[in-house]
Every structure is written in C-alpha cells, then in structure tokens.
Amino acid sequence: MARILITSAIPYINGIKHLGNLVGSQLPADLYARYNRMRGNEVMFICATDEHGTPAELAAAKAGKPVAEYCAEMHEVQSGIARGFRLSFDHFGRSSSARNHALTQHMARKLGENGLIAEVVEKQVFSVADNRFLPDRYIEGTCPNCGYEKARGDQCENCTKQLDPTDLINPRSAVSGSTELEVRETKHLYLRQRTLKDKLGAWIDSKAGWPVLTTSIAKKWLNDGEGLQDRGITRDLAWGVPAQFEGAPWRGMEGKVFYVWFDAPIEYIAGTAEWADANGLDDAAWERWWRTDKGADDVTYVQFMGKDNVPFHTLSFPATIIGSGEPWKLVDYIKSFNYLNYDGGQFSTSQGRGVFMDQALSILPADYWRWWLLSHAPENSDSEFTWENFQASVNKDLADVLGNFVSRITKFCRSKFGEVVPEGGIAGERADALVAELETRVRAYEGHMEAMDVRKAATELRAIWVAGNEYLQAAAPWSVFKEDPAQAAAMVRLGLNLIRLYAVLSEPFIPDAAETMLAALGTKDRTWPGPIAEALAVLPAGHAFQTPDVLFRKIADEEREDWQARFAGVRS
RNA sequence: GGGCCUGUAGCUCAAUGGUCAGAGCAGGGCGCUCAUAACGCCUUGGUUGGGGGUUCGAGUCCCUCCGGGCCUACCA
Incomplete structure (x- = not known):
C-alpha cells in the first residue's frame, strides 16, 4: 500500500x-x-x-x-x-x-x-492617511509612458509597461485616494535564494517527468537575466506571523510579519x-x-x-x-x-466576472460541475467555459450515457424480474467481448489516473460507460426475454453489476452519483476491480435493489439561456 | 522587451518522426423500443494558421511570418 x-x-x-x-x-x-x-x-x-x-x-x-x-x-x-x-x-x-x-x-x-537570511534596509512608499506601507500595486497614478491615469505602481495595465511606484505622476493611495505619500526606509528579511540556486537547479533537473509547464517556469526563474534573486519574506503589516520572536537570530523586526x-x-x-x-x-x-x-x-x-x-x-x-x-x-x-476562461474572457475575482463556487452550487449539484470541469481541465493550454458546451456535455455524458444506462437496466429488470438480481442463464459471447473490452479500458483508465492525465481519464471513463450501452443494445435482453428468459436474466444480472462497477470507477469524478448508485443497488462493496469478470459477479442472484430516481437531469435550453444572461455581467 | 505555451473537422480535443491525421459533440441516414425524445450502427466533414527547410518519410524537428494566451519576482 x-x-x-x-x-x-x-x-x-x-x-x-x-x-x-x-x-x-x-x-x-x-x-x-x-x-x-x-x-x-x-x-x-x-x-x-x-x-x-x-x-x-x-x-x-x-x-x-x-x-x-x-x-x-x-x-x-x-x-x-x-x-x-x-x-x-x-x-x-x-x-x-x-x-x-x-x-x-x-x-x-x-x-x-x-x-540564509539577510537583513535589508529598503525604501518603500508609506501612506500617511492609511498609516501603512503600500504594496506597489496599491499605488495609483498617471503612467509616464502612455498617460493612462489609473496605472498601478507595479505595471501600467494600459500599455503593460513595468513601473516603479516612484515613476508615477501624481501618485495616490489606491486604498484611500490620499496623495500624502512618503518614501520611508524600512528593514526587511530576505531569503538568500541565490545561495541555493545550484541546489535548486539540480533538484529541478532531476525531475524529468514533470509537466513542461512546471519545469519551464521554474527554469525561467532560475536562469533568466541575473538568475534566481533573493526574496523579501517580511512585510510591514499587523496581521500575520510575527517576524520578531523568542529565539529569532535578528533584532528590530518588531511590528513586522512574514510575507504570505x-x-x-x-x-x-x-x-x-x-x-x-x-x-x-x-x-x-x-x-x-x-x-x-x-x-x-x-x-x-x-x-x-x-x-x-x-x-x-x-x-x-x-x-x-x-x-x-x-x-x-x-x-x-x-x-x-493553465487557466480556465469564461465565455470569451478571463474569470476575474477582482472584477466579479464568471461563475463563482457558491453560485455554481446554487444552480446545479456538485457532480455536474465536477464532471464538466475535470473533463475539460486546462492541462495543455488555457481552456474555455461556455454555457453551450457545459449544457451539451452534461446532458450527453451524464444524463444520456451514464444516467440513462442506470435507468434502462433497473427499470427493465423491475418490469420483468422485479427489484432483485435475477438468477439463471448464461450471458453469452457478447458478454465475454464486453469483459475483454473493459479489461483493456479499465487498465487504461488506471494508467491515466495514476499519471494525473485528467482529461484522458475522463475520456476513458466515458468510453467505459458507453461500452455498457453498446453491449445492451447488441445483446437486446428485451428481445431475448421472449424466447429465453434465463439468458435475458443473465444479461440483466450483468447489467446491474455494471452499474456497481461504474459507481466504483466513477467515484473520483462524481462522488454523489456513485453513492446514489451503490445505495440503489443496496451494496456497500466499493472494491476496485481486479479481473473484470470477477468485478461483474459481485452482486449475486437474489440480491435486492431499488430502482433509483433520475441520476442526472438534463439542462433545458431555457435554463441555459437564463444562466447565460444572469452571469453575463459582473458579480454585485 | 524577454521567456514559455498554443494554433488540427462547425465546436471541444487526440495522435513515442512511420498505415489512409483520429475521437466526442453538432449535422445526415438507418436500426431498436428496455430507457431521461433515450440507446446502437453507418455516414458527411481536413491544403494540420501561412511560407520555406531538414528527412526515405513532418501535425510532430529547424527557420520565418501571422494569430491566441500566460509569466516576467510587491496581486495572491
């Protein structure tokens, strides 16, 4: 383990x-x-x-x-x-x-x-009215480069030029608007990262299997320009971990805290x-x-x-x-x-643009969001949330492919055999083919999950759900039932076991639905599948179940349009 | 400015330099009737952003141009 x-x-x-x-x-x-x-x-x-x-x-x-x-x-x-x-x-x-x-x-x-700690005295902008030192971005003024009047002390959003707060014309506090700003000296602790550059570089180099995104950013910081720089780790704030404490090997840091x-x-x-x-x-x-x-x-x-x-x-x-x-x-x-974009632009916390976690849950249960977000995770590049895509994916993948599968099996069984796993019969060659396919797919799914290839795992999981529908369509127990009820029973038994297998496999993506499926089947057996044939024999003949309610409801066009309109602006 | 990522079907995405570039969705046709008007099968759809090069062979490697995005150390 x-x-x-x-x-x-x-x-x-x-x-x-x-x-x-x-x-x-x-x-x-x-x-x-x-x-x-x-x-x-x-x-x-x-x-x-x-x-x-x-x-x-x-x-x-x-x-x-x-x-x-x-x-x-x-x-x-x-x-x-x-x-x-x-x-x-x-x-x-x-x-x-x-x-x-x-x-x-x-x-x-x-x-x-x-x-590895250096004490550095530096000059920072202090706002008298706010009685605090201001981070660069909390200082506003006119950009000396383009004349934009709401440039920030770290960068002008209009012309993207990197700025120093002292470059700004008519600087003011972004907190209070006060122009009573002074440059004051203040002492801070710096982490001497330069000293560790070679060790860090060797450590990064030893991680060959990391995502390109991870290592390329790290190496850029390590090697760009003059290389990795020492970094201030304290701030002039009241709220935080005090930088002066019993046993600290420095003095004069009272009233300062460690940087987040x-x-x-x-x-x-x-x-x-x-x-x-x-x-x-x-x-x-x-x-x-x-x-x-x-x-x-x-x-x-x-x-x-x-x-x-x-x-x-x-x-x-x-x-x-x-x-x-x-x-x-x-x-x-x-x-x-990477980042998830929202309908043609960025999600923005500061501007209140997009869908926020509380709002999402007020519209639909967690599983809907989990499935869409994970199956569209921005792994290789930025990806985009659109309501059309969300509606289509949820309706097709969750409601039609998985939800309807659960529904058709349980309801067919209830009408022909009652709410109990039916006994007798042999499912036949198609079942063997299904088992063989699932054997391959489940192992592939495991591989993707272990590699943290989220999208690929979602794609494989969906294919596993589809395999159940394909089997059912080909086996057609509703037809077989007319001449050979025992064989139809074996097919349904297999189908009910597929639901349990799907619940177990799907739990990481859609935990609530997995729970609902297992509860409906009256089982607590969450054993991860070894050989698929064994995993599809967990529920024995005679085991009682309850036909569940609709597992995933569909998103109607009107709802989608309503949400689209409601979340088009900014959060109030 | 610098660095990195990215551009493949209408949409979302796949393809260790090696069969005819593949899936899902959407579109078209057929089948089925157990099911949430669902499911299955078949199918239309591509000058892989443009141009050059390396190679027996390029979506993949190199150069260049164009478009999109991110990071750039005080937002966290």
Whole structure:
C-alpha cells in the first residue's frame, strides 16, 4: 500500500473562488485523492485558507470587522463551499493557525542559523492617511509612458509597461485616494535564494517527468537575466506571523510579519499538524508524512496548482525546506494547470466576472460541475467555459450515457424480474467481448489516473460507460426475454453489476452519483476491480435493489439561456 | 522587451518522426423500443494558421511570418 501526500494550492481568504480557481488546484487534487483512496492507498489530503497579507486586511476593513474575525468567518464560508463540492480534504486548515505561526517561525530561525537570511534596509512608499506601507500595486497614478491615469505602481495595465511606484505622476493611495505619500526606509528579511540556486537547479533537473509547464517556469526563474534573486519574506503589516520572536537570530523586526508567500506553503505542513490536533493524535502522526527521518521516506508527495503558483512551489518553498537543513519531505511531483476562461474572457475575482463556487452550487449539484470541469481541465493550454458546451456535455455524458444506462437496466429488470438480481442463464459471447473490452479500458483508465492525465481519464471513463450501452443494445435482453428468459436474466444480472462497477470507477469524478448508485443497488462493496469478470459477479442472484430516481437531469435550453444572461455581467 | 505555451473537422480535443491525421459533440441516414425524445450502427466533414527547410518519410524537428494566451519576482 502506497502512501500519498496531496496538497492543493491554498485559496486566498479574500472572497469566494471562481470555477477557474477550483479546476486549477482543489478539484484535480480531490480527484487524485479519491482515486488513491479507492485503490487502497493511504492518503493525506491537505488544503487550507491563505489568510495573511494586505488584501485580507483591506477586505476586513471594508467589511468593518477585525481581520481575525473576518478571516474566521470567511474560512467557514470557504469550508462550507468545499464540502458542497465534495472536496475530500483530510483537513482544511488555516495559515493563521497557531501551528503555522510556530512552524513558520521555526523555519525562519533555522534559515537564519544557516546564514540564509539577510537583513535589508529598503525604501518603500508609506501612506500617511492609511498609516501603512503600500504594496506597489496599491499605488495609483498617471503612467509616464502612455498617460493612462489609473496605472498601478507595479505595471501600467494600459500599455503593460513595468513601473516603479516612484515613476508615477501624481501618485495616490489606491486604498484611500490620499496623495500624502512618503518614501520611508524600512528593514526587511530576505531569503538568500541565490545561495541555493545550484541546489535548486539540480533538484529541478532531476525531475524529468514533470509537466513542461512546471519545469519551464521554474527554469525561467532560475536562469533568466541575473538568475534566481533573493526574496523579501517580511512585510510591514499587523496581521500575520510575527517576524520578531523568542529565539529569532535578528533584532528590530518588531511590528513586522512574514510575507504570505513564506508562510503559506509552510501551512501544508502545519495543516497536517492541525489535522493531528483535531483528531487527538500526537506529533508522530503528522511527522510520518513530512519528516523523512520519522517515517516519511516512503511517502509520495504531489502538489496541485495553477501556473501562477509554480515559482513559489518549485523555488521559494523548496528553498525554505532545503535551507532549513532539516529532513522535511520535498515534493515529488508538481501538477500544474493553465487557466480556465469564461465565455470569451478571463474569470476575474477582482472584477466579479464568471461563475463563482457558491453560485455554481446554487444552480446545479456538485457532480455536474465536477464532471464538466475535470473533463475539460486546462492541462495543455488555457481552456474555455461556455454555457453551450457545459449544457451539451452534461446532458450527453451524464444524463444520456451514464444516467440513462442506470435507468434502462433497473427499470427493465423491475418490469420483468422485479427489484432483485435475477438468477439463471448464461450471458453469452457478447458478454465475454464486453469483459475483454473493459479489461483493456479499465487498465487504461488506471494508467491515466495514476499519471494525473485528467482529461484522458475522463475520456476513458466515458468510453467505459458507453461500452455498457453498446453491449445492451447488441445483446437486446428485451428481445431475448421472449424466447429465453434465463439468458435475458443473465444479461440483466450483468447489467446491474455494471452499474456497481461504474459507481466504483466513477467515484473520483462524481462522488454523489456513485453513492446514489451503490445505495440503489443496496451494496456497500466499493472494491476496485481486479479481473473484470470477477468485478461483474459481485452482486449475486437474489440480491435486492431499488430502482433509483433520475441520476442526472438534463439542462433545458431555457435554463441555459437564463444562466447565460444572469452571469453575463459582473458579480454585485 | 524577454521567456514559455498554443494554433488540427462547425465546436471541444487526440495522435513515442512511420498505415489512409483520429475521437466526442453538432449535422445526415438507418436500426431498436428496455430507457431521461433515450440507446446502437453507418455516414458527411481536413491544403494540420501561412511560407520555406531538414528527412526515405513532418501535425510532430529547424527557420520565418501571422494569430491566441500566460509569466516576467510587491496581486495572491
């Protein structure tokens, strides 16, 4: 039994995520976690909310709440939505947890002791009215290049020129609009990533099987221009992990916190510790996932994320791990995703464009979304959500191919034999051909799931569903029944067992439907199929079942048009 | 500006340099009647973005041009 550690990039606390965020990290991670559990592997699946940073402080202020309270509330909201999508985290933690505070400070101290932290005094823009230092993007002004009046301090959105905040004409705070800005000196801690460049490069080079998207981004950052740069890991904020603490090998950092991209990945580890705490377990329980000196040497660690997160996971976080000098588990495989676009443009959290997770669940159950998103996952390039495509895929794949298959078998059986697996007869040669086909397809499906080829796995799963309809059509038990009821019984018995097999195979994609199918069949047998002939003999003659309701309803044209109109604008 | 990804049927996507470039959906025809007006079978549809090159052989490798997208270190 393999041990698989899975983490999804942790969603930022500020607001509800859209479907593009979901399909880029949490959902495929869940697919992989569910698959491995079904295969009998020991899985630890960790996610969390990323709670620190300027946007959280500002959002809390806007909501008129203390930031801790705001984050606690938003964590509950995101947690509820995650449950709604059936994201099967073993723990959904918080980067603001006591565990993460302690571990982040521990890592920083180790890095300091190993000479990998530099103290740097730099100049930053301070807003007197806001009483805070402003990140570059929170400074607005007129672009010196093109004259655009709402250019940001990091880049002009209009002419795309890279800017420095001091380049802006008539700079003002994007938070308050105040023009009372000063350049002040402030001291920060830098992670000396340059020192680790060769080690990181060798480590990346050893990962030949990683997606091109992952390694190309990593190598660009490693080698472009002057190569990997040292990185500031602290900020002048109140909300976060304090950078000055007992045992810290530096002084004068009071009132400063670690930057989110230092503490957020550490939350993967801290989140596992939170899991142990929540389950009344000791430290050994989580350390066996993360410490190679305490049992984690046989763990396979896989991370899921959108492409924007790749630099932090290929370089910054590994720099922290390696630089600590302690035997923490490094990631074995990074599965990264491109972006999902929405109807001709980008999903946008800041502009409220697209479909957000809570809205999606208010329209249709999780399985509909899970199936579409996963079967269209942006693995090789950006992909696009359109309502027409969504409607067509859901109706055809889920309602017609799978749902109707379940329906036709169970209803035919009920009318001819009653709600019980019928006995007698031999299914015949067509059944043998079906078994042979499924043998090939199921093994291919396993291969795709293990390789995390999400689209290919979905395509194969659909073909497995289709095979059932093909068999049924060719075998035609409704005709056979007239002359040879016993053979028809054998065919139906096979069909009912196919439903169970489909439930098991489909569980990672559509867990609720899988549950409904198994419940209707009156079985709890979720055994992953070995030889297909055996898997299709699990439900014995005489086993009672109940004909289920419609498994997936179809999306009507009017509904689609209604949703299309409703989500055409921006979220209010 | 630099880097990376991408362009294949009306749509969404496949194809270790090697049969005639394949699937699903949509379209057309036929069959079936168990089923959610479903299912199955057959079928139409391509100058693989343009141009050049390497090769016995190029969707695949190289060059170039055109289009789309992302990243570019203080959004997270």
